[in-house]
Amino acid sequence: MSLNFDAVIFDFDGTVADTGRGIFNCIRYALEKNGLPTLGEASLRTFVGPPLHDSFKRECGVDDEMSTKLVASYRERYSVKGIYEFDLYDGIVDLLKNIQAQGGVTGIASSKPEDFINIIVNDTGISDYFDFTAGSDPRYIESDKTTIVKTCIAKMNLGENAKVLMVGDRLYDIVGAHNAGIPCAAVLFGYGSQEEFEEYKADYIAKDTEELKNIIFN
Numbered sequence: 756m757s758l759n760f761d762a763v764i765f766d767f768d769g770t771v772a773d774t775g776r777g778i779f780n781c782i783r784y785a786l787e788k789n790g791l792p793t794l795g796e797a798s799l800r801t802f803v804g805p806p807l808h809d810s811f812k813r814e815c816g817v818d819d820e821m822s823t824k825l826v827a828s829y830r831e832r833y834s835v836k837g838i839y840e841f842d843l844y845d846g847i848v849d850l851l852k853n854i855q856a857q858g859g860v861t862g863i864a865s866s867k868p869e870d871f872i873n874i875i876v877n878d879t880g881i882s883d884y885f886d887f888t889a890g891s892d893p894r895y896i897e898s899d900k901t902t903i904v905k906t907c908i909a910k911m912n913l914g915e916n917a918k919v920l921m922v923g924d925r926l927y928d929i930v931g932a933h934n935a936g937i938p939c940a941a942v943l944f945g946y947g948s949q950e951e952f953e954e955y956k957a958d959y960i961a962k963d964t965e966e967l968k969n970i971i972f973n
Contacts, residue, residue: 756853757973759918762860764907764937766923767872768803769945771847771863771881777833777840778802785828791815803946804925806866806891838871843879844944846964851884854971862887864907864921864931866900887911900931908935922967923947929955940970 768774779799786793794814802810807829811822829837854861862885865872869890876882889907908919921932924945929952932939938958941947952960961967 777837
C-alpha cells in the first residue's frame with residue numbers, strides 16, 4: 756500500500772467529525788437569546804461549512820449588526836459546551852494513522868477559529884495524527900476557505916511538485932481546493948450531497964472512509 760498524495764488536508768466539520776450536534780445547539784441558543792425564531796433542521800444543516808456571519812444573515816434575514824450579536828452569543832455556548840459536542844466519524848482515526856505510517860503529511864483546513872480546532876484535536880487525542888492546522892481568525896469574519904487551504908499548504912512547506920489532496924464535505928471545500936490548485940475528494944457522510952459535489956466538480960466522491968482510503972492509497 757502506497758500513497759497517491761504527498762499530503763492530505765482535511766476539513767473538520769462533517770469530514771473528520773460530526774459536529775452538527777454542538778453547532779445546532781449553539782445556533783438555537785443564539786437565536787433564543789436574541790429573540791429570534793428557531794430554525795428547522797434543513798436550515799440548521801446549511802450552517803455547517805460556511806462562515807457563521809454569512810449563515811446567520813442568509814437563514815435569518817438579519818443585518819451585519821445582528822449577525823455579529825448572534826455569532827457572539829453562539830460563541831458563548833460553543834466555547835464551554837458546543838466545542839465538545841461531536842463524534843469522530845468511523846474509520847477516520849485509522850485512516851489518519853495509515854497516512855502518517857506511509858510518510859504522508861496531514862493537515863486541517865477549517866472555517867473554525869484555529870484555537871478551537873487545536874482545543875478539539877488535543878481533547879480527543881487525535882492531535883498526533885495532524886501535522887498542521889489552519890483555521891479562520893477569532894472573529895469568524897476572515898474565513899475564506901481558499902485562504903485557509905493555501906495557508907495550510909504553506910505551513911506544510913512541501914516541494915514545488917508535491918501532490919496534495921483536500922478532503923471535505925461541502926462546496927466551500929471543493930472551491931477552496933480548486934482555487935488553491937489542488938484536487939478535492941468530497942465525502943458523502945458529512946453535510947453535502949451528490950448533487951452539490953457534481954455541480955461544483957469534485958475530483959472524487961467517497962461514500963465512506965473505506966472509499967476515501969481507496970482514493971488516497973494505491
